[in-house]
Amino acid sequence: MIGTGYVGLVTGACFAEIGHDVICTDNDKSKIDTLEAGGLPIYEPGLEKVIEKARKQKKICFSANPADTIDGCEAIFICVGTPPLPSGDADLSAIDHVARVIASEAKSPKLVVEKSTVPARTGQELKRALTTYSRKTNVAFRVASNPEFLREGTAVGDFLHPDRVVVGVEDDTTEKQLREIYAPVLDRKFNCPIHSGSCPNGADPAWVVTTINSAELIKHASNSFLAMKISYANMVADLAERLGGDIGEIVRAMGLDPRIGPSFLSAGLGFGGFCFPKDLQAFVHLAERSGVDFTMLKEAEKINKHRIDRAFDKLREALWVVRGKRVGVLGLAFKPNTDDIRFAPAIDLVNRLLTEGMVVRAYDPEAMDRARVVLPHIEYAKTPYEAAEEAEALVIATEWDEFRKLDWDRVHEAMARPLVLDGRNLLSPRDMKTRGFEYRSFGRSD
Ligand code: UGA
Numbered sequence: 358m359i360g361t362g363y364v365g366l367v368t369g370a371c372f373a374e375i376g377h378d379v380i381c382t383d384n385d386k387s388k389i390d391t392l393e394a395g396g397l398p399i400y401e402p403g404l405e406k407v408i409e410k411a412r413k414q415k416k417i418c419f420s421a422n423p424a425d426t427i428d429g430c431e432a433i434f435i436c437v438g439t440p441p442l443p444s445g446d447a448d449l450s451a452i453d454h455v456a457r458v459i460a461s462e463a464k465s466p467k468l469v470v471e472k473s474t475v476p477a478r479t480g481q482e483l484k485r486a487l488t489t490y491s492r493k494t495n496v497a498f499r500v501a502s503n504p505e506f507l508r509e510g511t512a513v514g515d516f517l518h519p520d521r522v523v524v525g526v527e528d529d530t531t532e533k534q535l536r537e538i539y540a541p542v543l544d545r546k547f548n549c550p551i552h553s554g555s556c557p558n559g560a561d562p563a564w565v566v567t568t569i570n571s572a573e574l575i576k577h578a579s580n581s582f583l584a585m586k587i588s589y590a591n592m593v594a595d596l597a598e599r600l601g602g603d604i605g606e607i608v609r610a611m612g613l614d615p616r617i618g619p620s621f622l623s624a625g626l627g628f629g630g631f632c633f634p635k636d637l638q639a640f641v642h643l644a645e646r647s648g649v650d651f652t653m654l655k656e657a658e659k660i661n662k663h664r665i666d667r668a669f670d671k672l673r674e675a676l677w678v679v680r681g682k683r684v685g686v687l688g689l690a691f692k693p694n695t696d697d698i699r700f701a702p703a704i705d706l707v708n709r710l711l712t713e714g715m716v717v718r719a720y721d722p723e724a725m726d727r728a729r730v731v732l733p734h735i736e737y738a739k740t741p742y743e744a745a746e747e748a749e750a751l752v753i754a755t756e757w758d759e760f761r762k763l764d765w766d767r768v769h770e771a772m773a774r775p776l777v778l779d780g781r782n783l784l785s786p787r788d789m790k791t792r793g794f795e796y797r798s799f800g801r802s803d
Contacts, residue, residue, distance in 0.1 A: 358434050359426065359455050361388050361419070363399050363512060363697075364472055364505055365436030370404060371516040373411035374550060375541035381419050382426040392419040400696040400723050403513040407550050427462040432538060434503070435483075436472045440631075445638035447476055456483055459498075460490030466497040468534055472505055474576050474636060476643045480525065480569035501526045501535060502569045504576035509630065510694030514551045517542060521563040525572025532566055539564075577643070580636040581654055586621040587628045588657040591664060594624035594800025604800025605782065624800045626702040626754060626780040627664035629691035634658070634700045665705045668780055669713070671797045672750055675776055680714035683773070685744035688755025688781075689732075690724035698727045703754035706780070707732055720744040722759055742771050749774040756781035765792050 358369040361383040373379045383389055388398045395412075397405055411417035420426060427433060437451035452473060459469060469487060471480060480502050487498040502525035507515045522539050526532045541547040543564055549556045567575065594604040604624045612619025628634070637658050644651035673679055691701035698704050701724075710717050711734070718736040721728065725737050738744035741760065745751050745768045753760055761783055769775045769792055777789060779798040786803050789796035797803050 358382070358436055359423065359459075360436035360438070360451075360473070361385075361392060361398065362436060362438060363401060363509060364507065365434070366392075366397075366399065366408070367401065367404060367507055367512040367516055368434060368436060368472060368505065369417060370407040370411055371513060372538070373414075373416035374407050374517070375547045377416070377538065379411070379417045380426045380430065381417065382421065382423045383419075384421075384423075386421045389419050389421040401512055402510060402694055403551055407513060410550070423458045424462045427459055427467070428464050430467065432468040432470060432534065433459060434470045434472045439473050439475055439635075439639075441635040441638055444642065446642045447474070447635070447639040449475065449479060449482075452479065452483060453486055456486035457490045460487050460494070460496070463491070463496045463498070464494070466499070468499045468501060468531060470535070471500070471502045471573075474504065474580075474632070474639075475502075475573055476577065476639055477570050477573040479573060499528065499531050500569065501531050502572035503535065504572055506576075506579065509697055510692060517547065517549055517551065518556060518559075519562045521565050523565045523567065523572050523575055525567050525569035527569065536564065577636055577640040580633055581640045581657075583621045584628055584633040584637050584661070585654065585657040587623070587633075588660040590622040590624045591627060591660055591799070595667070597800045598802070601802055602800075603802060607800075623782065625664070625782055625798075626668055626706065627661040629700040629702045629705075630697060631699040634661075664702060665709055667799070668706055668752070668778065669709050671778055672710075672752070673713075675778070675795060675797060676750060679710075681716065682749045683716045683718065683747055684710055685738070685741075685746075685748040685751040685772075686710075686717055686719040687721075687741055687744060687751065687753045687760050688724075688757055689719055689721040689728045690755050690757075693755055693757045694723075696721075696723040696727055698724050698731065701755075702780070704728065704731060706752065706754055707735060711735070718744050718746075718748065721755065722757055724755075742767055745771040747771070747773045750776040750778060752778045752780055753783055754780050756783045765789070765794070769793055 358365045358381040361381050369379045369381045391398050435455050437455055439447040442448045480500050484500040504523055524535045543562055597604045608622035611617050637654055641651055641654045689698055689703045691697055707717055718738050720738040720741050741763055776795040782798045786796055786801055
């Protein structure tokens with residue numbers, strides 16, 4: 358594995374779990390030091406246990422020296438970041454750098470697999486780069502694309518129980534090699550560390566073999582479609598709010614149609630994270646450069662940005678004057694069960710509240726250490742109740758289960774004014790009203 362971000366670590370740990378010998382490298386030595394010392398640079402439920410077991414069984418190891426990783430391996434998975442450039446295009450410099458390192462360290466033929474999310478045709482460029490950089494050694498490389506569909510927070514389970522494993526290949530040997538690597542997952546022959554013997558039933562994962570270009574497009578097209586679904590639900594929520602409908606009732610009925618499906622229709626503050634916003638932008642740019650006008654994706658992005666305005670308008674409407682008022686914020690991560698705050702709607706919202714002169718005290722079960730770096734000037738609470746203390750409004754920005762289960766009477770008692778803006782439609786309007794709250798949410802007749 359090259360790259361020990363969440364994709365590299367989850368993929369490496371799960372490959373070790375299903376029986377492979379894995380070595381992970383990263384050019385960020387501090388990450389390797391943390392991993393070698395038994396720590397984890399990210400928070401991901403279930404991952405620690407899997408890595409610990411693999412480490413004890415000597416199925417996984419970490420090295421800052423790429424030479425250790427590259428020459429002893431038959432297959433090399435590239436899991437480096439492809440962050441957005443100011444233009445919105447994906448920055449592929451890490452992929453190019455890794456191609457150079459692989460080409461200079463490899464002494465025998467290798468299969469090089471793109472796991473990082475990349476625009477279509479990157480595989481072709483990668484192959485060209487490997488060939489160019491290895492012109493003195495003449496080592497042969499095969500290239501494949503194997504996009505990942507892991508969700509942060511449930512990534513280990515997603516890896517071991519996927520709906521599909523997609524491989525973009527150029528020849529049968531590569532397909533066979535990848536099929537062997539994934540065989541325990543495809544044939545469901547492993548001891549699941551997540552469900553301890555009671556894994557959910559369901560269809561076996563589909564093994565989808567495509568061209569490299571198609572595999573790359575499948576990843577961007579899937580993420581962009583899901584992002585579009587969320588923006589669609591958010592627009593329907595706005596309409597339902599004006600016309601007196603209930604978005605929960607609407608999407609529940611919509612989702613019962615198998616052509617639509619129930620997921621990714623939750624309205625509220627919108628989507629964030631390091632995948633949807635950047636993949637959507639990269640896909641739009643790819644389309645533009647290819648002469649295809651994908652305006653509908655731009656709309657999905659615009660709608661998503663406006664969610665913060667919608668949330669703020671709701672607060673202002675309730676509070677009248679906002680400047681100088683204290684607001685508690687529950688949740689900073691871009692979604693629950695992660696400490697990841699990259700492109701988190703919660704962070705955008707806090708910045709907006711600060712710009713409007715509000716005094717913010719925030720709480721998140723896992724993301725506060727990371728948040729302190731980007732939001733050094735707000736107060737951080739040790740508990741959700743402390744965030745609510747003397748606040749004139751409390752905003753739920755991430756749907757952590759912990760918030761659902763709060764003692765809301767205690768929160769009511771702690772607040773200066775019992776106003777709750779539920780940015781994730783986590784709570785029941787009726788229950789909150791019964792408890793005496795002024796309660797606002799999205800797409801529901803509060
Ligand atoms: C997403 C995809 O779901 C994964 O399949 C993909 O592998 C991954 O990106 C990636 O490209 O690496 P992830 O970013 O972990 O996974 O998070 P999601 O669960 O997809 O949620 C993304 C955002 O959408 C979150 O901010 C979430 O709160 C928001 N969301 C999700 C909604 O606002 N409404 C919904 O109905 C669902």
